[in-house]
Amino acid sequence: MPEYRRILLDGAVVDTVRDGDELVSGDGRRVMAAEATHLPPVVPSKVVAVHLNHRSRVEEFRIELAETPTYFHKPTSALNSHGGAVVRPAGCKWLNYEGEVAIVIGRTCRNVSPSGAGAYIAGYTVANDYGLHDFRDTDAGSMLRVKGSDTLCPLGPGLVTDWDFRGKYLRTYVNGTVVQDGSTDEMKWDMHYLVADIARTITLHPGDVLLSGTPANSRPVQPGDVVEVEVEGLGRLTNHIVSGPTAIRTDVGAQPTESEEVLSTALGGDWEFRGIRPPKKA
Structure with missing residues (x-):
């Protein structure tokens, strides 16, 4: 390939x-x-991501998956690359990895069927859809700052064409230890469905990226950690976490929080039932 x-x-x-x-x-x-x-192996005009798609992730949160997918947007200023540093802003501590497969559009796509969507896909790459959950209580559900802050969208290392997404493993490692172990077969909506769904009302241009969802066990990482996402046939995307040199400004906007929503998302949805408690503040 x-x-x-x-x-x-x-x-x-x-x-x-x-x-x-x-x-x-x-x-x-x-x-x-x-x-x-x-x-980044491509230069997208937009990055669109599905909220939930992997069965294991849905089961982890003890919820029912909707009949149709929902999405959010990551601005292109969040793009990062293989080997790049992912920045956790000073004053924040709930930065989670989310290993994913990224779909890359190959030609202008609008109003296509799921059965025909494959012809509009250039190929696939590996993604890590980082989330800064300190801001999960803001932005009215859009997750703009949670998922769209600078450096939180690494893609790479390369764009692979002629890759069959069926039956492929997806694993995330933190400092060499497997922390996510999933498969594309546990996705409710496959790659072609996602492209066709978005393209009903949004024109997709060559280079545009769709993130297809993450399996269970997204958890926080710390400055100094090395995070790798490996997808069978697509390679391994490697990044390291660093601490931002300046704190989030306090004279404007919503501030980082540690609500039950923040903690339950960052720690897996059932942290209180498993006896897990958030770390004490320094």
Whole structure:
């Protein structure tokens, strides 16, 4: 399966094709993939994400899944890349990973059927749909700051074409330990359905990204942690968590909170029943 990566090479943004352990540019230059400075593999005009899709995640929250999916938007300013730092702002502490498969649109898509949606997909990449749950009580359910803050949308390492999404494992690791272990087969709505659903009223352009949902066990991570998301056939997306140097401004806007909604989401929905308590404030 061909894999395409965007990297920074000698100061320029360059499209490359992976050849084993090397990345090859159009002019023939080669660089070791492990040494390359990666960029997001695509340049979307929008990133749309489904709220809930994986059966294990729904069961974890002890809720009933709706008959049709609901979505939220991550601004393109949240984009990040393989090897990039994910910033947890100072004064916040409920930053959760969410390993996912990202769908990448290949040509302008509007009003297509689920059976025909595959023809509009360029390929797939790995995503980590980070959530800053300190802001979960704000923005009237849009999750703009929760999911749209800077650096919270890593994609990569590459765009893989001709990938069959059926029956593929999805795993997230924190410091080398498996923390999420799911499969695309536990998704209620597959990739083609999601594309067709959004494209009923929103035109999707080449490069646009749809995030397809995460399995159970999204949990908070701390500065210094290394988080990896591995999807069978798509590779492994690696990022590290850092602390932002400045605190959230207190002279404007809603402030970080630790409500029951924040804690139950960050800690898995049933934290109070499992005897888990949030850490004491410093």
